[in-house]
Amino acid sequence: MSTRISTEQIYQRHQANIAKAREKETISSQKAASGKELLHPSENPSGFLSINWLKENLDSEDVMSKNGKMASHVLSMTEGVLTRLQDVVQRAHELAVSASGDTTEGSRKHISEEAKTLFENALQTVNSKYSNRTLLAGFRNDGPAFNEKGEYLGDSGEINIEIARGLIIPINMTGDKAILGNGLTKGVNILQALSNLYEGLSKNNTELLRSTLDTLLTANDQISVMRGEIGARMKQIDIVNNQQEMSRIESLSEISRIEDADSIKVFSELARDETILKAAIATGQKLLSDNPTDILFK
Amino acid sequence: MAIIDILEIGRQGLNANRKALQTTSNNIANANTPGYTREVPKLVSSHTDSDKIADIPGVEVAKVYRVHDDFLQNQIMEENKSLGNYKARSEAIKRVENAVYNESFKIGDLVNKFFNDLKELSTNPETFTLRTQVIASAKNSIEGFKLMNSSMKRLQSELDERIKDNIRQVNMMGQEIADLNGSILEIRASGREPLELLDKRDELLRELSQKIGGQFTFDEKNNANFVAGGVGVLVNGTNFNSLEAIRSPERANKSEGSLDIYLNEHGTTRPLTNVIKDGELGGMIHVRDDILTPSLHHLDVIAFSMAHSINDIHREGVGSDGKGQRNFFNNLDEVTRASEKINLDPEILKSAENLAVGLENAPGDNRIALKMSQLETVKVLPDAIESFVVNNDTAEENKEHPKTHTITDSINNLIGKIGIESQNETGLYEHEKSIVDQLENYRESISGVNLEEEAVNMLKYQTVFHASAKAMKVGDELFQTILTLKS
Numbered sequence: 001m002s003t004r005i006s007t008e009q010i011y012q013r014h015q016a017n018i019a020k021a022r023e024k025e026t027i028s029s030q031k032a033a034s035g036k037e038l039l040h041p042s043e044n045p046s047g048f049l050s051i052n053w054l055k056e057n058l059d060s061e062d063v064m065s066k067n068g069k070m071a072s073h074v075l076s077m078t079e080g081v082l083t084r085l086q087d088v089v090q091r092a093h094e095l096a097v098s099a100s101g102d103t104t105e106g107s108r109k110h111i112s113e114e115a116k117t118l119f120e121n122a123l124q125t126v127n128s129k130y131s132n133r134t135l136l137a138g139f140r141n142d143g144p145a146f147n148e149k150g151e152y153l154g155d156s157g158e159i160n161i162e163i164a165r166g167l168i169i170p171i172n173m174t175g176d177k178a179i180l181g182n183g184l185t186k187g188v189n190i191l192q193a194l195s196n197l198y199e200g201l202s203k204n205n206t207e208l209l210r211s212t213l214d215t216l217l218t219a220n221d222q223i224s225v226m227r228g229e230i231g232a233r234m235k236q237i238d239i240v241n242n243q244q245e246m247s248r249i250e251s252l253s254e255i256s257r258i259e260d261a262d263s264i265k266v267f268s269e270l271a272r273d274e275t276i277l278k279a280a281i282a283t284g285q286k287l288l289s290d291n292p293t294d295i296l297f298k
Numbered sequence: 299m300a301i302i303d304i305l306e307i308g309r310q311g312l313n314a315n316r317k318a319l320q321t322t323s324n325n326i327a328n329a330n331t332p333g334y335t336r337e338v339p340k341l342v343s344s345h346t347d348s349d350k351i352a353d354i355p356g357v358e359v360a361k362v363y364r365v366h367d368d369f370l371q372n373q374i375m376e377e378n379k380s381l382g383n384y385k386a387r388s389e390a391i392k393r394v395e396n397a398v399y400n401e402s403f404k405i406g407d408l409v410n411k412f413f414n415d416l417k418e419l420s421t422n423p424e425t426f427t428l429r430t431q432v433i434a435s436a437k438n439s440i441e442g443f444k445l446m447n448s449s450m451k452r453l454q455s456e457l458d459e460r461i462k463d464n465i466r467q468v469n470m471m472g473q474e475i476a477d478l479n480g481s482i483l484e485i486r487a488s489g490r491e492p493l494e495l496l497d498k499r500d501e502l503l504r505e506l507s508q509k510i511g512g513q514f515t516f517d518e519k520n521n522a523n524f525v526a527g528g529v530g531v532l533v534n535g536t537n538f539n540s541l542e543a544i545r546s547p548e549r550a551n552k553s554e555g556s557l558d559i560y561l562n563e564h565g566t567t568r569p570l571t572n573v574i575k576d577g578e579l580g581g582m583i584h585v586r587d588d589i590l591t592p593s594l595h596h597l598d599v600i601a602f603s604m605a606h607s608i609n610d611i612h613r614e615g616v617g618s619d620g621k622g623q624r625n626f627f628n629n630l631d632e633v634t635r636a637s638e639k640i641n642l643d644p645e646i647l648k649s650a651e652n653l654a655v656g657l658e659n660a661p662g663d664n665r666i667a668l669k670m671s672q673l674e675t676v677k678v679l680p681d682a683i684e685s686f687v688v689n690n691d692t693a694e695e696n697k698e699h700p701k702t703h704t705i706t707d708s709i710n711n712l713i714g715k716i717g718i719e720s721q722n723e724t725g726l727y728e729h730e731k732s733i734v735d736q737l738e739n740y741r742e743s744i745s746g747v748n749l750e751e752e753a754v755n756m757l758k759y760q761t762v763f764h765a766s767a768k769a770m771k772v773g774d775e776l777f778q779t780i781l782t783l784k785s
Contacts, residue, residue, distance in 0.1 A: 006336075006746025007329050009739060016735075041399050041717025042392070042724065049714045056410045056706055060674065063414040067421045133424065139660035142424065159662050161421045165675060168668070171421075 014284035021277040028270040037261040047258040054251045061164070065244050068163035071171040072237045077130045078173050079230045085179075086223040088122045089190060092197050093216040100213060105204045112201030119194040123150065126179055126191070136175035145175040150191035152176050164240045169233050178226045190219040301780065304773030310356030311766025314341055317359045318759040322752050329747040333501030335364040336747045337493055364493050365745050371500055374737045375507040375514065379576040381734045382508035384727035386581025390457060391720045394589060397449035399713050405442035406709045409604070412439045413706075416671035419655060423664035429650040432667075436626070436642060443601045443637040450594050457586045458557045462543045464509055464579050465559065468532070469540045471506045472524065475499060476538040479521040483536075486520075511576020527573030530561040539563045541570070551587040553594075559583075589719060595633070596683045596712045602636035603678050604705050608670055609643075615654030615666030617645075624652055626670075679703040681711075 030039060041048040092115065099111050127144040128135050137145035139157030147153055156177070158170040181187020193215040200209035318339040328334040340363060344356040398405075412435040419428040478499045485492040499522055503514055512526040517535070524533040532539055540562050548554040552571070559574060560567040574580045605627035612626040625643040630636045645652045656663025680699045703711060 004743045005748065006742045007749045008746045009742045011330075012739075012742070040395060040720070041713055042395055042720035045714050045717035045721060048717055049710050052406055052710045052713075053707075056406060059407075059410055060414055060417070063417045067417060070421055133662065137662070139656065139658065139662040141660075141662040155660065157658075157660060157663055159423075159664055160668060161664070162417060162668065162672065172662075 014280075017280040018277070018284065021273065021280040025270070025273040025277050028266065028273045031261045032263075032266045032270050035261055035263070035266075036259055037266075038259050044258070051255055051259050054255050057165075058248060058251050058255075061244050061248065064163050064165075065241060067161050068237045068241055068244075071161055071163060071169065072234055072241075074130055074135070074171045075230050075234050075237070077128070078135050079227055079234070081125055081128045081135055082173070082178065082223050082227050082230070084125045085122055085190070086220060086227070088118050088125065088194070089216055089219045089223060092118050092194055093213070093220065095201070096197055096209060096212050096216055099201055100206070100209055108201045108204050108209075112198055115194070115198040115201050119150075119191070119198050122191060122194050123148065126175060136173060136178060138172065138174040138176070141172075146179070146191060150189075150195055152180055156182070163237055164244065167240060169236060171233075173226055173230060178223070181222055184222065184225075186218055186222075188215050188218045188222060190222065193219050301773060301776050304776070305770055307356045308766045308770030308773055310344065310358060311769065312763060314339075314357045314359050315759045315763040315766060317362075319756065319763065321362050322755045322759060325747045326749065326752050326756075329749055329752075333497055333504070334747065335366045335493075335497050335500075335745040337362050338365055362491065362493065364496060366496075366500075367741070367744050370737065370741050370744065371504075374734065374741060375504055377730065377734045377737060378504055378508040379511035381727075381730045382578040383511065383576050383581040383584075384723060384730050386578040387585055388720070388723040388727040390453075390582060390585035391589060391716065391723050393453055393456075394450065394585065394593065395716050395720045397453055398446055398593070398716055403442070403445070405439070405446055406706055406713070408435070408439045408442040409706055409709060410674070411435045413671055413674035416667055420664040420667035420671050423655045423667055424661040426650065429653045429655070432653065433642065433646060433650055439604075440627075440640050440642065443597065443640055446597055447594065447635075447637040450590055450597070454553060454556060454586055454590050457582050457590075458543075461557050461559070461579060461582050461586075464582070465541045465543050468506065468509050468579070471502050471509070472532045472540070473538045475502050475506070475522055475524065475533050476536050478502070479533070480536040483519060483521070507577065509577050510574060510579045526561070527570050527575070529573055530568065530570045531563065532561075542567065551591045553587075553591050556586065589716070592683075593712060593716060594637070596708070598633050598636040598638075599679065599683050600637070600705060600708050600712070601640045602630050602633045603708075605630050605636070605640055607673050607676070607678050607705075611666060611669045611673070612654050614669075615657055616659050617654055618651040618659065620659040621652075622654065624654060626653070674706065675704055677701040677704055677707075679705065679708045683708070 031037060038044055038047055038051070095111055095115055095118070099108050103111075123146060126136055126146055133141040134143065134145050134154070135141075137143065137154030139159070140154045143153060145152065145154045152175050154175050156174050158174065159172045160168045160170050162168050176182045177184065177187075179191060180189050193212055196208055197212045197216070199205065200207075200212060318341065321337050321339045325336050340360045341357055342360040344358055412432070415428070415432045415435045419425070419432050422428055478495055482492045482495050482499065485495065503522055503524070506512070506524060507514070510526050510532075512524055512532070513528065514522055514524050516522055519535070521535040522533065523531070523535065526532050526541070530539070530541075532541070542560045542562055543557040544560055544567075545555050546552070546558040549558075552558070558569055559571045559579070561570050571583060574583060609625040609627055609629070613623050616622040617624060624645050626646055628639070628641045628643050630639060655667045657665045678701055681702045682699070
């Protein structure tokens with residue numbers, strides 16, 4: 001049994017074919033123009049959520065990575081300070097050793113000038129700044145960490161920053177810990193030790209002089225420990241930075257996989273859809289022009 | 299048979315074929331009329347009428363009938379309810395999707411930037427520029443909340459306007475159907491068939507079912523009666539009860555001031571909003587009340603939660619003047635309209651120096667900025683937003699409604715849910731459309747006009763008309779011959 005086709009059906013079918021072809025061609029054009037496969041959340045809701053999460057994560061990680069680099073720089077500067085201080089302490093120890101032996105009062109007095117210079121150098125070193133921030137002053141980093149007498153002016157504030165999700169590290173070393181030895185098992189006051197060396201030499205106080213020998217050795221170890229701690233933090237930042245870099249590449253790749261249109265595929269689909277649209281229009285024209293009704297009604 | 303009978307038979311032939319030609323012309327003229335059902339003349343031999351077993355044979359048009367399938371009509375009306383519903387839902391939800399997600403303006407990005415700026419401030423707490431940067435990104439986030447809120451509220455108003463317009467159209471159609479019921483009865487009473495009116499009524503019933511869903515029946519007088527939502531009689535014979543849209547207070551998911559639909563029946567008004575589930579009206583009400591209102595609430599909860607969480611931390615710290623207990627955002631005392639009312643605290647707007655970065659007034663103290671920045675990864679919201687409780691601090695409440703989402707998770711969740719709804723509704727609409735298209739196609743193939751067919755019919759009836767005229771001419775010539783015999 002044959003299917004009856006009304007005249008209206010022919011026109012409606014022609015219209016529907018063109019409308020459908022036009023819709024597909026428009027979507028392909030949009031994808032080609034934007035380079036995006038995903039234009040609305042409804043096209044791929046789970047993909048959309050993934051992209052959003054990945055992008056937000058990337059943005060946050062970029063900031064944290066930047067923070068990490070800054071932290072690394074600050075720690076490196078602090079390490080530099082401690083290195084210079086350690087040189088001073090080691091030289092002071094050498095002086096203490098040589099002055100403790102058979103040395104005349106006059107020689108000791110002469111050596112005391114160098115000891116004074118060493119103390120002043122140390123003071124200058126521990127008050128070093130980075131970008132207007134005193135490195136060893138804790139939170140109170142807008143002023144010097146130590147006054148000319150070696151008294152601590154800062155606080156014990158640890159400046160923590162987030163370098164990765166949930167990973168927080170202190171980027172500073174406080175003077176009260178590193179220089180005064182507070183909170184350490186065998187902590188010593190390094191500036192005091194240097195001051196004692198100068199006093200012992202200048203006043204020919206051999207007792208005081210001898211007491212500085214062990215103190216300066218301990219001070220040297222103390223600085224080594226602090227440097228080690230800083231080194232460990234810098235290593236941690238390095239590791240995190242590397243992981244972040246790898247994770248960034250993977251995230252960008254995943255975002256591209258979901259969101260970006262395959263340009264070859266998109267352009268070939270666009271060409272195909274344009275052809276289909278032209279064919280639909282041409283077919284309709286043919287169908288409507290070859291109308292037996294025209295012959296019958298003439 | 300007398301010669302004059304030939305004339306009579308010829309006259310019947312002319313008459314019958316003229317009526318057939320009329321019917322064919324009517325079909326051709328209405329080939330493009332939406333909902334038109336083609337008419338076919340039923341030509342019968344005069345001999346077939348047993349009541350008047352005539353000596354004079356001939357032909358007559360017994361009836362002109364519509365080529366119509368009642369069952370198909372009913373099927374189309376049923377499917378139209380769903381089509382109208384899914385169409386309205388799909389279109390409206392696409393608008394909601396555009397309101398909550400705009401490629402050039404993403405609230406998730408703005409909030410993310412705010413937290414990232416706090417991270418930067420925590421690294422450089424003494425830098426004044428970064429304080430103003432944090433405040434600027436907070437303002438942008440606030441702008442984002444307000445914009446999304448106003449977009450969704452505007453959509454609710456637009457839907458209300460469309461509901462009002464739909465009701466106006468439903469009332470017009472309902473009144474027309476009632477009038478047609480009366481006209482059809484009158485014409486039938488006079489012994490004629492109101493074919494065009496029946497077409498018109500069928501078309502209106504199809505449109506009405508798409509607008510409002512509902513159930514239709516035909517009574518013993520063949521009146522089309524329409525009941526909306528199973529309880530509201532819109533059309534009963536020639537009687538029509540109108541619908542009215544009235545602004546009403548908040549109720550369940552319906553927001554304050556938006557429209558409720560009432561039926562005016564026997565001098566009383568009866569609410570129908572909750573029972574209209576089908577058709578375009580049902581679709582629009584669903585999006586307005588079941589999608590937009592909860593989404594607005596979700597947005598309010600996010601804004602409220604963000605403001606309170608940040609404020610709780612900010613109050614612990616001190617500004618550059620050493621003073622504490624300041625809020626960062628203004629104090630929102632309830633969730634309702636939080637995304638509209640959220641703003642920066644006046645103290646923060648007054649000066650960036652009042653932004654608390656540390657616990658103490660020391661330039662390097664970044665503890666408050668750090669804690670605020672870490673809120674980005676803290677789960678402060680439940681998955682089921684409707685279970686959010688203000689001041690949800692007790693262990694019991696936390697156990698019952700565990701907090702599983704961060705602020706940005708929740709924002710993405712809100713947008714994702716709408717994306718899923720939009721995807722669903724588009725799929726349902728396309729599926730339903732293909733069903734209705736098939737049914738309409740089938741209806742057209744039965745009831746639609748085919749011009750080629752009508753052209754052939756025209757030739758057919760025209761030929762017989764000419765032949766009948768010729769027969770009359772022959773009859774007349776025979777008659778003239780008889781008359782001239784005597785002379």
